[in-house]
Amino acid sequence: MKKNKAISGEEGNGPLMADVARLAGVAISTVSRALATPDRVNAKTREKIMRSARQLGYTPNAIASSLRAGKSNLIMIILPGSLFYGMSQVIPQILHSINTTLARNGYHLMIANLDRDETSERHILNLAFGSAVRGALIFSSDLPDDGSRSFADTALPVVSILRDLSGLSFPSVVTNDRAAMREATEKLIGLGHQRFLYITAEQGNYHDRERYGGVVDAMETASLPKENIVLSGGALSYQEGFRIGTEAADHFATLAEKPTAVLATSDDMAVSFMSAVRQQGWRIPEDISIISFDGSPACAFCFPPLSAIEQPVEAMGRAAAELLVDLIERNERASGQRVVIPSRLICRESIAAPS
Amino acid sequence: MKKNKAISGEEGNGPLMADVARLAGVAISTVSRALATPDRVNAKTREKIMRSARQLGYTPNAIASSLRAGKSNLIMIILPGSLFYGMSQVIPQILHSINTTLARNGYHLMIANLDRDETSERHILNLAFGSAVRGALIFSSDLPDDGSRSFADTALPVVSILRDLSGLSFPSVVTNDRAAMREATEKLIGLGHQRFLYITAEQGNYHDRERYGGVVDAMETASLPKENIVLSGGALSYQEGFRIGTEAADHFATLAEKPTAVLATSDDMAVSFMSAVRQQGWRIPEDISIISFDGSPACAFCFPPLSAIEQPVEAMGRAAAELLVDLIERNERASGQRVVIPSRLICRESIAAPS
DNA sequence: TTGTAGGCGTTATCAG
């Protein structure tokens, strides 16, 4: 009833502009104009065309427009495989807010996994260099490189999220990892804690450096020795958060001088650590205080409710998408601008003064 | 160094096949062949072409190929906005496994939010009818419809995930909601429980019907009266899982005859319920046993560790993507086939015999 | 084995 594509065509790929033109008794170009710039065509003709289009169920072929226009309306987001697991809803939340913002501006979002194989890097580079996408968002990742081409050389507008790549002149939307961690540490110091366990993944990566730096800052300000920070983890990726937290608890058990407070760099590490030390007989927060990073909604329902540095995921996604759209629209690219969206420390029952 | 695009062209959209041809001293078509069907061109010519291509950093224009071929290699996944929140990692996990499978077969994954506004429905229909995508995965959603076009009429290959749409002749990859819930209920009945609180979202939707049905099945088999199932929630979407669980705890507090076991239809509902009833002074599992649905990895680290029906998210994603690729490759579409990937009941400390 | 020519569906330019 709505669709009319010839005689059941089997493969008939839907009506074309030409079909609409024929039905309306005008030239193809007139149809095109009626659709793109309605006020540049006579009202009556326009009406006729619109009616024909509706009657045929015509939908413009997006690929043909893209080819003609020399640009697509696809945005690619590069996601590290390691962030797909765990309880923190960083990925879905950010995808949702980005996608909503992009859709509102007429763009579509394509996902590109950045796994640890070279195929995925090549895929991404093909997309970037093959004019398949109009812009890219790169989420907490390094720049793909397949040996002969590097993402750094792309002519695409790119915005980095979470990781600060403004030094490479990619505009970046980040949070204040360092200051937030410093604030959390100061909070614990204020409660009387002096000895900390810092649990991390992938020691030395951007987030670890920033966050650890924040802890050190706070210690220095309070004139506490750096040696009071015991490190745990550091060898695995964020994807392994639960394992990192569990192992940190084992590590904790072996320590002669126990830290009284824990700073975990992801929710997964925090909850698995809490679960394991509880089984060892420690109480939270009486024996151990703990604050984590990410602050997914589930933290409020942990036992005890988990204090956390809450990353403004939605806001970051929105900001990044808007920045990218703006870049595209203004036909720019470089500019090492840096948007910082602050994280908030949410204190819940997992912290208290040491006993 | 790698890229050579004329004299810094400003807008020069990268080298074309024509550039490669010129550099190699052959015709464009020969370049095309050398890239697509290498053995149909002289080894020496091929070499020359490959070298030129590499030297220029040539990457084929994906849009042009798609137009020429009459088909894109984009797959769209339709995701309901309501599933982007909460602790269960259904969305990221399934995106990851789908994307990996698709990438291996040369396809790319595009996200389409299905929010509650008509714009998003129109967007999706434009994609489906505008030849922009080659196939679609529809994740636990109803079929988009903008009033004049319906997704049901699309000529695209479509696979439904989680929701059984095989009746509408869309191949579907689902889990055994009903049987799994039945098994969970039987487990609790076996422990001696006779009175249940069933917490749900969106009463009457596909998942609710299936899951509730499973509870009823188990009750009937055990000759327990249906009245022993107390319902909570049912008015909000899955997105509101934490709120649903919290409210269910309030509801629980008002009940004269307390259920001794709880069946929650998402992890979010379960953890927020546990958190709230604990504050009311109840103990789990001594006073209340609880089993949830989804079984995200974090369940193992709850307090107490949460028993759950674990959905095989990865496997479902992989199966759906493979099914879709197969459909595309074999040029088919309809076929109400239904792949069931069973969920597993994982028992942890949140259940025990009633006291 | 290689080259020539035409077309995929749309849009922009230029006449009429």
Place this chain on the structure above:
DNA sequence: CTGATAACGCCTACAA
């Protein structure tokens, strides 16, 4: 205001 025509970049008969 409308119509013919030429691209967009690639691929594939078909011809050489």
